Amino acid sequence: MRRMLPLISSHPGGRSALTCRYRCGDACFHEVPNTSDNAYVGDVVAGALSRRNVLRASAVVTVAAATGATAAGQGAPQAQAAEATAAAARHGNGPATGNAARGLRFTAVAPNTTDAVTVPEGYAQNVVIKWGDPILRGAPAFDADRQSAKAQAGQFGYNNDFLSLLPLPGEPGRQLLVANHEYTDEVLMFAGYDPANPTREQVEIAWAAHGLSVVAVQGEWKSGKLTAVSRHHLNRRLTATSEFRLTGPAAGSELLRTSADRTGTKVLGTLNNCAGGTTPWGTTLHGEENFNQYFANGGSVTEPVAAARLKRYGIAGAASERKWERFDQRFDVAREPNEVNRFGWVVELDPYDPHSTPRKRTALGRFKHEAAQPRLTADGRPVVYMGDDEKFDYFYKFVSSKRMMRGTSRAAREHNLTLLDEGTLYVAKLTGDSPAAEIDGSGKLPSDGEFDGGGEWIPLASSGPGGRKKSFVEGMTADEVYVFTRQAADKVGATKMDRPEDVEPSPRTGRVYIALTNNSDRGKEGKAAADEANPRNLNKHGQVLELAEYGNNPLSTRFAWRLFLVCGDPEDPATYFSGFPKEQVSPISCPDNVAFDPHGNLWISTDGNALGSHDGLFGVATSGERRGEVKQFLTMPSGAETCGPIIQDRRVLVSVQHPGEKDGASVEKPASIWPDGPGRMVRPAVVSVWRKDGGNVGV
Template structure:
């Protein structure tokens, strides 16, 4: 019998899961070493809000009721009430599985799984090939120089591919055969791995301005190599673009223009400079991309307010010391600047002169992603998670229909779709007695973790104005202090809700919950049926079926689709599929689907002692729950992206070499270019050597 995989310990100063302390330090500002921001009982948080929020009455209630009713073998290569929710029979731990067929696997997943490993390479299945598409620092704009880490400048970086790529999108390019537009997020910078001799206590202005330019987004046209899956950047293409921490953005929605977002530099409250810590995102049916601002709190210093504490904003200096060079990062000097970050950003990749937007109606919190589908009558629905221990996940339902076509009139209309509609937060209920949820992961008597839930409205906006559904909070307050609104209405505290994706084939919605080492500890929430394990270091995946399978429904049924960890651990579960035939997985993060309906999961912080990777899992049929590892990433790296096409898989290899004690002088990884070169985050393409579709 296969033994349990060894677990990573918790060395002094390290993350309690599989992340290094260095990753915690630069990516999220040591979020897991700070007090959990959500200390509410989810019954009443008036003491927190009092004195921080104004008490304005709700607006236009009758209009809102009308709108809400209407809208309701491996190869390594270097380099409504819940009672109304519809039941989901046979979809949880209880089975519904017949005996799996003897085929080579679910269609789309017919490859030999990669074994868990700790190799400093991207490892792909036998019979597959890979190539680096683009690396940090490669020039994409006209006039940008070739990357030279010893002579890097802020001006050069502003024309080069940014650092720590995360979300990826590929959009079609009409009239240019074999070309697509690649859009990437650049979540954060790790200055220790970027600059030789970096002094964290005394960064230079040039280093700070390089970091500003390395954040944000990149759009770059890529060209397919005929006969393979290789993609090559088309440098200096007219659509290539960099968006940085100093690019102008337009603030939209109920909070735009309010006193809560006005600053000394922007007295209109409608113009914001920059976007920070963009994690995952989504692609819209109208041809734009969405990007979630996540751990924005770590960039702001010297806060003393209760509302800021709920968002994890610190009372002292920041890690990067940006407040020394721009007062907008100092809350004591510019108190409202922090209210202008933590939103979903929308970019039009086909118009490099357009002003990106920040949509306040989608709420302000640590957005992991923003994924979109349409209702039966063409209105947008956006799902997004708040990546914090004991925080919530949300849904936005628009009230305006998408217009088809590529005219300027249609595109302008579609760019306003996320500014009218209703934002909801999820509340889940289990169907088993609380005594049967003991925190060990042991199944309740009915054989599955499942239940029902409802979407609770928080705020609705129309062309005539906006109204709050939360007592004591105005519409703009709900949009700026969305976490507090979720507290007040009793949303369910989850184990770090990250990416959320609806299946294009079944309509079911999948929520990745990465981990929560504080679940069940003294002073924190204990286990519940949707988060059934104490000290949950491996995470799980939730499956939602919205009532009548309608995207605008306000009720749903749910079950746990996967309970992650080593299959030998009795607390794990793989949708009822035999556990001796699946790959071990820990800390699911980003999710995507292929055209066969398989769910693909990338991991962040593998707590099983091996490197992070990308996994595919069947969601239907007699192979449901069959999970197979497709690739692994190098030392210290996280698997981001991912993007699954018929004949190509793309992943963003983020923070390679980010291991405690590493530096430019003492690297912990030589990926992607080998010994003697600087470790660099990069995008990787993987394809079958015979040119056929992935996994068939």
């Protein structure tokens, strides 16, 4: 009998206090911003959509396959590999057999706390690029003791998250890597850092370490190894002080104008970029997530409407953690009340044009965007799915009214760069199909054997040619809907969820998968109790929801849903793996980012594993007799989170974010020696993993 794995932290999931402090400004310990009294998932009303028919129909529909992805890591010693294999056998995932789903035929890595990227037996890895590696001409090599803002602006940024790999026509073996840099850990970056009194130089280095990186990478033809190509003509850094442009229906609104930008269209910087997406027209999307933590003195605003708007986005208190307001007044809400409204958007970047100005797409709404991933309708219109990463917040979709043009001509590229400015923004409302008495907060399955139901997409606002826009929310203008999207969704009765993070449509079936990471406030006094889509109170481990739109048509406003995974220790009765035998799955906790491999399997990275192991990357079959079989592919070094997974035929690529981010850690007292060993500074990095024999991953 396998023993239950221990919980390891009083913080949400298994996060350290240091992570909570620097990544999201201790969001989980502040008052939940959503205090609306929206109804929760209850019984489906008579005549509602039959979810089983929709899910059954979607299973036989195939849509055009999307470009594959990759992930990376660094090799573990032989002894660690042997120990991992033995432990994997204890967890029901011994040496791979021919019965595993294609793409998942590897020996599962066991849960562990090794300070390394641990990969399956028979696989190798390399570090592709690390924080501080030079990517622009003139940028120096990283020197921990001689950091500068000028140097950092030409080097790979800090805490890489979302990754995208794009083709480089005419350059054999090369691809273009795009990375988000979510946030900075100043205490792990600067020796002798004083959080109460940061210097201007430290602040300016942090500004330069945020943002986005574009860097060419070279593949090794005999393996899946990738190396960065420094000083390629497409390499680029965008930071917290680079120029961005607001576009779409809210651009130019009075709500977006500041003393530095009277037009309401030009913004300096992008902040807290978490996950993202890759478009069929060759651009990348980047979600601005916990932007609220960078702004100070929200508590000084007393005018009721303005104060309520700030509170709904978690902007309160006096000084910010990083004290940026001391060096730039735009981070002081009392002095620049609209600057904060210029963050919380989806950013679109054209990586093939190093001189282009990235655009913040206001038609997609403003909230804590974890990610934004599009699929195309049958007539070529993009539909973008998005999660708002906050306890009890919502998930959304945007349907463009314009069709994508095929080809790479200048006319096609210019047209496609307008696709996300016109269309309709929706928010999801779910209903369950089990009696309320059967959803008791324990995670016990209802009598029909599944957590499932139906739902609808509720329109919030639409935009069209010539600046035309319309609000569907009573009492709010269109500009207010786009800028204060959370409050608009409150008003229309959207369903409160357990931190909807990454949202990914399957390129094979069209089904949409939503990672719901956790919600330790579910069921607490004064907070919402469990419902069928969020079936556990004090939810430490999270779940993955599978959504099928009516007729497998992303234009539909009706859908069916069911929980694909209810995460946690397989021996816990309150877990569910789509009916697959629990004794044959890897334990998984706190799903965060999701991606698909070329075979249609879903890959899940975790954030804050609450089961005593380091975070990792997991593959899970979504169809066939192995549906629900979870297999762990790798684990992270101490303190690190798995981000940005890409799974291609021959390699897996991952971001190793915030290694060494553990309570009490500092430059002087590191909690990890990854990736360069003892005596060297801990550095976030991108890792590539491949089969040693040169074969395809998992086959």
